[in-house]
Amino acid sequence: MTPSSTRGLKRRAAFGEGRPRGKNRAARDKLDLAELNGHVGYFLRRLQVAIFKDFIETLADFDVRPAQYSVLVLIAANPGRSQAAISKTLNIERARLARMLHELERRQWVERRSAANDGRSHSLLLTPAGQKVLAQIKRLAARHEKQAAEMIGAERRAQLLALLREFG
Amino acid sequence: MTPSSTRGLKRRAAFGEGRPRGKNRAARDKLDLAELNGHVGYFLRRLQVAIFKDFIETLADFDVRPAQYSVLVLIAANPGRSQAAISKTLNIERARLARMLHELERRQWVERRSAANDGRSHSLLLTPAGQKVLAQIKRLAARHEKQAAEMIGAERRAQLLALLREFG
DNA sequence: AGATATTGTTGTCAATGACAACATGTTCTC
DNA sequence: GAGAACATGTTGTCATTGACAACAATATCT
Numbered sequence: 001m002t003p004s005s006t007r008g009l010k011r012r013a014a015f016g017e018g019r020p021r022g023k024n025r026a027a028r029d030k031l032d033l034a035e036l037n038g039h040v041g042y043f044l045r046r047l048q049v050a051i052f053k054d055f056i057e058t059l060a061d062f063d064v065r066p067a068q069y070s071v072l073v074l075i076a077a078n079p080g081r082s083q084a085a086i087s088k089t090l091n092i093e094r095a096r097l098a099r100m101l102h103e104l105e106r107r108q109w110v111e112r113r114s115a116a117n118d119g120r121s122h123s124l125l126l127t128p129a130g131q132k133v134l135a136q137i138k139r140l141a142a143r144h145e146k147q148a149a150e151m152i153g154a155e156r157r158a159q160l161l162a163l164l165r166e167f168g
Numbered sequence: 169m170t171p172s173s174t175r176g177l178k179r180r181a182a183f184g185e186g187r188p189r190g191k192n193r194a195a196r197d198k199l200d201l202a203e204l205n206g207h208v209g210y211f212l213r214r215l216q217v218a219i220f221k222d223f224i225e226t227l228a229d230f231d232v233r234p235a236q237y238s239v240l241v242l243i244a245a246n247p248g249r250s251q252a253a254i255s256k257t258l259n260i261e262r263a264r265l266a267r268m269l270h271e272l273e274r275r276q277w278v279e280r281r282s283a284a285n286d287g288r289s290h291s292l293l294l295t296p297a298g299q300k301v302l303a304q305i306k307r308l309a310a311r312h313e314k315q316a317a318e319m320i321g322a323e324r325r326a327q328l329l330a331l332l333r334e335f336g
Numbered sequence: 337a338g339a340t341a342t343t344g345t346t347g348t349c350a351a352t353g354a355c356a357a358c359a360t361g362t363t364c365t366c
Numbered sequence: 367g368a369g370a371a372c373a374t375g376t377t378g379t380c381a382t383t384g385a386c387a388a389c390a391a392t393a394t395c396t
Contacts, residue, residue, distance in 0.1 A: 031257045034245035035306060036238055039313060040325055041219040043332035045234070046259065048216045051209040065351085066213070070204055077202035084374060089199045091214065093353065098376055120361045120374040138203060145207060156331055157208055163324055163331070164211035167218075233382085252343060261384065266345055288343040288392045 051148050058144040062137055067092060069141060071100060072134050075110060075124045082121035109133055219316050226312040230305055235260060237309060239268060240302050243278060243292045250289035277301055 036042045055066050064072070067090075074086050087097045101124070104110040109130030112122040126134060149157045204210045223234050232240070235258075242254050255265045269292070272278040277298030280290040294302060317325045 031242055031246040031249060031253055033257075034241050035309070036241055037333070038329075039309070040316060040320075040329050040332065041216065041223060041234065042238065043329065044212060044216040044219060047332055048209065048212040049259070051212060055209060066209065067352090070210065073202050073204055074199055078199040081199060082374075085199055089201075091217070093355090094375070095355085095377080096353070098374095102376095118362070118374080122375075141203070141207070148208060152208075156334070160328070160331055161206075161208050161211065163328055164208065164215055165205070166324070167211065167215060167320070235383090250343075261386090262344070263346080263386085264384070266343095286343080286393075290344075 047152070050151070054147055054151070055141070055144045058147065059137060059140050062133065062140070064137055068100060068104065069137065071097070071104070072109065072126070072130070072137065076126050076131065076134055079125050080115075080123045082115060082118070083124065084121060086124065104130075215320070218319070222315055222319070223309070223312045226315065227305060227308050230301065230308070232305055236268060236272065237305065239265070239272070240277065240294070240298070240305065244294050244299065244302055247293050248283075248291045250283060250286070251292065252289060254292065272298075 033042075052066055055069075059065075059069070070090055071086060071092070074089060075081075078085070083094065083097055083101065086092070087094050092100070101110060101112065105112060108127055111125045111127050111130075113125070115121045115123045152160070201210075220234055223237075227233075227237070238258055239254060239260070242257060243249075246253070251262065251265055251269065254260070255262050258265075260268070269278060269280065273280060276295055279293045279295050279298075281293070283289045283291045320328070
């Protein structure tokens with residue numbers, strides 16, 4: 001494969017160019033990443049996109065995106081809390097969360113009742129239907145996580161998780 | 169407004185509630201992440217967003233977003249290659265790359281000349297101006313990477329990079 | 337030669353992030 | 367206790383992004 005090894009016939013890299021041709025189209029086009037190799041963000045993003053893609057596919061039957069999942073999980077684990085609390089915890093913008101909750105309410109998974117102690121805020125709860133659905137969703141999410149572990153290697157995943165978690 | 173709340177004195181946390189009050193608003197609202205703690209994707213995304221935010225801020229003077237940066241670096245390191253090659257390497261959709269290149273061409277950083285050996289594809293090159301700008305941009309990108317290292321800890325960053333890089 | 341595939345392009349749609357403005361309610365300060 | 371300052375949820379708007387379909391031009395395969 002090395003350009004300097006003239007393997008007799010197979011004159012693929014006969015000239016300086018050495019472009020792959022014909023059959024080897026799809027795979028053999030890899031370029032030099034150059035300084036991208038030194039950027040954590042680059043690889044971080046690639047992996048994150050791949051993982052989210054798997055998540056979305058795995059949960060396609062419920063049409064739940066990662067952000068929605070995180071909101072559902074947070075409401076389930078912290079019932080009665082306000083949108084502001086969820087928003088701050090997940091770094092989701094207030095405006096966006098409001099719209100997302102409209103959708104989750106439309107699906108009858110989430111209930112908003114006005115908080116007892118603060119007339120401005122809403123207490124968020126899962127409806128019984130929401131709880132039931134979330135249980136199924138969590139099973140799929142667990143399956144996704146298993147697939148992710150296969151994809152990146154179980155121990156690498158564990159190491160990554162340990163490293164990443166030290167933020168918040 | 170609350171019907172059940174006796175209008176008397178500071179009745180705020182008189183019961184089991186124990187909500188944070190007054191001053192401690194901003195910080196003390198942290199909720200239980202529950203099963204999110206088991207999802208690499210969740211933490212991966214949080215860190216990625218934080219890092220990209222820093223990148224964008226650090227390179228704000230040049231108005232270069234991460235994707236644009238990666239394209240510029242790849243063209244510089246692999247001059248003459250086609251859009252398809254860049255697209256595949258960076259997992260950027262063909263359509264999106266085409267539009268991005270229009271913008272980079274408008275800024276006079278990138279030149280597209282039709283490839284000699286394939287009438288369909290374009291050979292991508294940096295213009296002299298583009299090379300000059302990219303040199304400055306790379307300095308800012310290096311500064312960003314340094315900031316990221318401070319942010320997440322130099323060794324954690326190194327470990328992360330090592331782990332993440334084993335994909336591609 | 338004719339079927340098939342690739343390349344670059346444009347159009348469109350949905351999701352997202354960012355930000356401003358607003359009404360309503362709460363907390364702070366005096 | 368009144369008024370300033372702030373918090374909360376909402377809507378509106380804009381820019382960016384990802385996904386997908388369609389297309390013309392060109393290359394490649396059989």
